[in-house]
Amino acid sequence: MVKLMFQGSDHELRPSKIICLLRTYAAHARELSNEIPKRPRFFLKPPSSLLENGGVVRIPEGVENLHHEVELAIVIGKRGRHIREEDSLDHIKAYTVMLDMTSRDIQNEAREKGLPWAEAKGYDTFAPIGPEAIPSGAMDPGGRRIWLKVNGEIRQDGNTDLLLFPVGRMISEISRVMTLEEDDIIMTGTPAGVGPLVDGDVVEAGIDGIAPLKITVKSN
């Protein structure tokens, strides 16, 4: 459970799952030599990976290449399955900022061997979130600058207009597979510029219109 600032007070977030889209920005797919998917594709992170704003991301023992990925995240407000794209906005509670922390070395090994990504993506502290959630009615998620700095230096600088799929399409496709529950989180994928983090790095990340997220990285 983590807290987010929502409509002037603390909101305790209790997601049943965190769904993460992949390769949703063409330039990021290219930088990792991946094909662009024809429809939204996704994987899961466990809720135990969540970390509040201001927290410490721990580099797990044996992880040599921890990467940052800044992402626009959707918080679901209403249960639904087989949600039609045109009805999807009714199911969004809020938008927030997240980091999809990734052990790129473990992920690359998994890709080569055809193994799942759960380990590369699912360690404790690998899903920093917040500090603020903006109600869906108060924000259009399109056309927003999305950025990330490491020790004050800009590393990712994109725009949500470059997302290959509208958020409604993502919600519709995911809900054909799994029922979306209130407080479930959808991470919409990262723009180009992902890269490694080391012990002591300070990461700030933001999306225009939402308060920025800040975390520190520490080795085990």
Ligand code: MG
């Ligand atoms: Mg990601």
